[in-house]
Amino acid sequence: MPGYQSLADLAAIEQTPLRERPSAPNTFAMVEQGAALNPGALALRFVLNGEQPTRSTDFTYAQVLDRLHQTANLLHELGVGATDVVSYLLPNLPETAFTFIGAQAAGIVNPINPLLEPAQIADILNACGTKVLVTLRAFPKTDIWQKVEALAALVPTLETVLTVDLRPYLPLPQRLAVGALRLAQATPQLPGRRVLDFGRELRRQPADRLTSGRTIASTDAACYFHTGGTTGTPKIAPLTHRNLTFITGLTEFMTGTAAETGPLVYFCGLPMFHINGAVVTICAPWSMGHTLVLGSPAGYRGPGIVANFWELVEHYRITLFSGVPTVFSRLLEVPTTGRDLSSLQYAICGAAPLSRELILEFERRTGLRIAEGYGSTECSCINTLTPFGGDGPAGSIGLRLPYQDVRIGVLDAQTGLYQRPAEPNESGTILIRGENVFRGYLQAGHNQGVFVDVGDGQAPFFNTGDLGRQDAHGYFYITGRQKELIIRGGHNIDPRLIEDALQQHPGVALAAAIGSPDPDAGELPVAYVTRVPGHAVTEAELLTFAAAHISERAAVPKRIYLADELPLTAIGKIFKPALLKQEIARVFTQRLTQAGLQVQPILVRDDKQLGLVAEIDATGPTGTDVAPAVQQALKGYTVPYVLRPAAG
Template identity: 45%
Template sequence: MSQQTVLRCIDDIQAFEQIPLSERQLPETTYEALRQGAAINPDAPALSFFLSASAMRAPYTLTHAQLMGRITQTANALRRLGLQRNEVAAYILPNMPETHFSIWGGSAAGGILAINPLIEAGQMADLLNAAGVKILITLEQSPGSDIWEKASQAAAKVPGLERILLCNFASYVMGDGVWPNGPDLPPVAARIEGRDITITRLLDEIAAENAKDINFALPGPDDISTMLCTGGTTGLPKIVSRTHFGEVYNSWCPSLFVGQDNVGPGTTALCGLPLFHTNAMLVTGLLPWMHGGHVVLATPSGYRGEGVIAGFWEMVEHYGITSFSGVPTIYGALLQVPHKGRDLSSMRFAACGAAPMPVELFNSFVSETGVSIVEAYGMTEGVLASSMNPAETDAPRIGSIGLRFPYQDMRIGILNDRDEFERWAEVDEAGVIFITGPNVFDGYLIEEQNRGIWLEHDGKRWFNTGDLARQDAEGYFWMTGRKKELIIRGGHNIDPKIVEEAMHKHDAVAMAAVVARPDAKVGEVPVMYYQKASGMDVDKDDLAEFAQIHVPERAAVPKDFICLDALPLTAVGKIHKVTLNMMEIERAIRVEAQSAAAEIETLEVVQDASRGIVAKVCVKSGREGLNRALGNFAFNVDLN
C-alpha cells in the first residue's frame, strides 16, 4: 500500500479495487493495527490528556510504547478476571485515557460495549442486561459527575455482572503523568446495595500485568471488537456488534481520501467528541494511531467541557493540531471564537459527519479560518463511514456526502409503498441508500430488530440504511432526507419512538408523532404533533411538564407541542411524518423571513424526485437577508 495513495474520483476508486482487498495486507485486528502503528516510532507521543482547558499546557502524555503497554495490560487483566472471547465487558466513562485502555484492551480480550454516560440508570441496566455484560468499567464517585450514582443503580439490576473496575481522575490532577500507575488512594469504599460484586480499581488491576505481549490467543478478524448503541435506548436497545477487521478496514479507508501523510507520524488529531461514539473512537483514535499519529484528548467532556470551545484555536496553535472531527453545531460555535493572530498553519483538514452541513456555515467556516472541511456519511451499522469527499479537490462539492469507499458497494434503491425493493435507481434518482461490504455489521443483537433491514440481491447481502439520497453521474452521493425517523440534535441521535411511547401514557393524548424541527444552532430539535383524546383537554405546559418526568432522555424532550384535529395518515393508516416535516420546514422559513424583514410572496414545500423535500420560495423583498439566514439550515431551498 503506497503511502501516497489519495483517491480523488470514482475512477481512482475503481482502479484501486483492481488489487483485491486481501492483498492489501491490512492488520486483521484492532490490536495488531495499534501495535503496527506504535512500532513506527515507539517514543513519539501518542495520547495527550488534560482535565480542563486551563490545564491544556500541562497534559498527561503517553508515548506509543506506553499506550500500547497500557492497552496490553488491560487486555491481560480482563482475561485474568474471567473475560473470555465470546463474553462482554462494558464501559460507562467520560473521555479519559482509561477509556481507550478499556476499548482496545477490552476488544482484544472479548467484546466491549460502549454506554453513553449521559443516559439514565434504567437505560444503562437495559443495555448491560441485553449484552450479558460480565465486567463493568466505570468512573469512581467524583465531584461534579453523576456517573457512579447511575452506573451503580444500573449494576444492581444486572444479575450476570460479576465485577466492577473503577477509574479515577486523581491520576491526572498534577498533569505530566506524575503517577504512572495511579496515586495512593484509600481502599475502595463503593458497594452495590444488595449485590455481592467485587469492586476494584482498573489501574490497580493492570499495574502488575505483562505490558509487552498478550498472554492469550489474539482474536480473529471476524471476532467481535466493540459493541455500540444506536437509535433509541429504551425498551429493547439496538446494539450493533462490529468485527475487528471491519473496524480496521473502516479506519484505513479515510486515510485514502485525505492521504496517509495527513494522519501519520508528525500529525496531531484533536478529540472533542464522546468516546462512546464511533467517530471519536475511530477518527480520533484508531485511525491516527494505526498510522503512528498523535491524539489530544481535550478534557473528559470534550467539546462540552468548560473553556474547550473558547480555547480551541489556542489548542490548535499550541499542539500543532492537524485535524479534528465535529458536527455542524461545533463548527458554528467555533466561528464565534476569535482566531485572528493565531497560527493555524498546522491544520490540514476538518471532518464533518453525523448531520448535513448547511452551505452558509460551510462557506463561512472555510472563508474565515482557511481550514478545509471534508464531509462524509456513515452510521454505526457500517462501523464508521461509507462515503467521503476527497480532501484534495479543486472543486469541493458542498453538501455532497462524497464517493463510496473502495471495496464497499453503496447504491440507491427504489422501494414501493410497502417498503419492498423494486430496482436500483437511475442517475440522480432519489431513493434509499443500501450498503454492503467488509464494514457492514451482521445484525442487531436483539434478533427481532433485524426484520426488514436486509436485501438479498446480486449475490450480496445489502443493509437498508433508511437514509434517502441520489447518486450523480460522477459517483457522488447527495442526501435528500431520511426515511428512518431519527432526529439529529447537535450530533446526538434521538429516536422519536421513545418520546411517543412516553407521551402516549398521558390520558389526554390519543395519538402522538414526534418529528424534527429545523434549528439553526443545533440542526434539529424534537417537536410533538398530537391529537387529543375524545372529551379531554390539555395545554402545552401540562404536556411539557409530563414530558420532563416521563421522557427518559433530556435531549429528547420536545421543544413544542402542536395539536391537530387529525394527524396526516398514509393509505394504510400510518402517520405520514413527511407531511409534518414539510410543515416544520415551512414554519422555519416563515420565522426566518420575519426575522430578516423579508416579505414572502409564495411558499410551497414539495417532494422532488431527485432532491427530496424542497422549499420553493418567492420573495417580494429582503431576498439577500433571507437567503443568508436560510443558508444556516440543511434543508433544500429554491429562492426566487
C-alpha cells in the first residue's frame, strides 16, 4: 500500500525541498488540475436519501467545472471581490461543494453550521462582514430558512441571499407534492435584501471561464472558518489558498498519487461546514480526479446512511471514508454479512480519540484498520496520522505529516513562554509550524498566546493548547488539553457558552462546564454550579433554563450538578482539572456498579505519558473474573484505567 510508514520514510520524502514540489497556485486551479486527469470521470455522486442508497444524482468532472465557473461568475456579478465574504448556511448538497470552491475564486468563503441558533449565526456573519449568503430555500422538515428570516435584519453588510432548492433532487412524486405546496406560498423575500434563486441565476452564467479577470494569489484569504468563541465574540480562523493547496497536496504521500492508486472513491458523511468535510472530502478527491460520494444532506445523521452504510460501500465501491468516534461505534452495530467490502482501503478517525477495543473490533469485522489523526482548523485540518496499512502503537495519533514541524515543547506554566523541547515520552504542549498554519484569528483580541517563539530564528509555532508526548519512534499521543474545549462527537463546544448562560440565572453563583466521558460521543457537556445563598434552585430548573438560553443545541448540558463549593486555584479561579477527575470517577463508578461490581472509591491521577488515569479497585460475585468484567463495562471509553492489585 502506498504511503509512508516511518520517520525514515518522511526523511526520504523531505530530501526533495518543498519549493521543488509542484503545487497549484490556488484552490480553483487545484480542482481544474484534478479534473483535467479525466474530464468524463464521475466527480460527484449525491445520495439524497440513505433509505434509497443506490439512487444518486451524478456529475462528471466536466459538469462540476461548469458549475464551479458559473458559481464564481454569479458571485462576481453580485459584486463579490477578492476581500468580500460569501457565507453559506447549507446542509451537505452538491451546491455546498460548488459554493465552497466557487466562492474562493470570487472572494472568501465562510462555511457556517446550520444547527446554530439565529443569534449566533448573526454574530458570525457580522464578524466576517458577510456580503452574500447562500442558504436553503424553505423546505418541509427544515428550519434553515426560518433562521435566515430571523437574522437577516441583524447583519447590516448582507446584501444578497441566494436560495438553494432541494426540490430538483427529489423523486418525481415528491417533487410534484412540494411544487403543489408552494403554489400557496409566496416567493422567498427578505426586507431590504435581494433574494435570488441559486439554480436559476447559475444557468445565466458562462460555464467555460472565469469572468472576473482576477489573479488569485496563493497568499489571498480563501476561507473564514468559525472555530468557537462566546456569544458576540466568535473566533474566525482565516485560511489562505496556500494553506489549503499545501495540506491537500500532502494526500498523495498518504494514499499515493492518482497514477499509483488508480481511481478512488471518497465518502463524505461529515458536515461540509467543518474543516474535515471541506478538506478531506472536497479538496482531496477533487484535486486528484477521484470520485466523491455525498451521503445525504445530513451526512451520517441522515435516515438510512449508517444503517445502509455497507450497502453504500458495496454499490459505490467506496475506498476511503472519515468519521468521528460516534460514527465508528454506530457502524459496529450494522451487520456486514453478505456485503462486498473489498473496495475499502482507508478509514480515518479524527476529532477525538478512539478506544483500543473499538479499533480492534472494527478491524475484526471489516478487515480495515482505522487510521487515527489529529489536527485543527487553524492548521488546515490535519497534522498527524497513523500510517495507512501500518500497525501503529496503541493510543497513538500517528506520525507527523511531511513538511510539517510538529513537536512537543515545555512551556512556562505562568507566562506560556517556551522553555525547552520535551524529552521522549515527556508530556508537554503540542506545537505546530508549516505552510498549513494560519496567521492568526481575524479578531486580534483572540491572538494572545496563540503563537510560540522557540528562539530558532524561524517562524513561531502555533500553540494548539493540547498536551501530548512523542515516543522514540516519532509517534505522538494526546495526554490532555490545556484549552477547555468539550469535544462531543467531533463537535467543538466552548464551555463558556454554557457557563455564561447559567450565570444569567439569579440563583447561580459560579458555573463550570466540562466534558464528561461518554463511550459513544467521547465527551458530553455537564456543568457544576454553586448557588447564591438563599436561593433554592434545583438541577431540573437549571437544565430547563440552560436549554432556553444556550444558543448551540449541542452545548446544552446533559446534567447539571449542584455543589457546595467548586475547587479553586490559589488566585481564586475555578480549577477544572479537579472537576474532570471527579467526573471521571463518578461516571466509571456508576458504569461499574451497573455491571454488578462493587467499587471502592476511584482515584484519578495524572500520568506523564497517558494523561489522566483512573485507578480501579473492584470486586464481583464469587467466581467473577474482574478484569474482563471491568473491560466490558468500560468498553468505548477513551480514559485509560488500571486495576489495583486487590482487584485482580
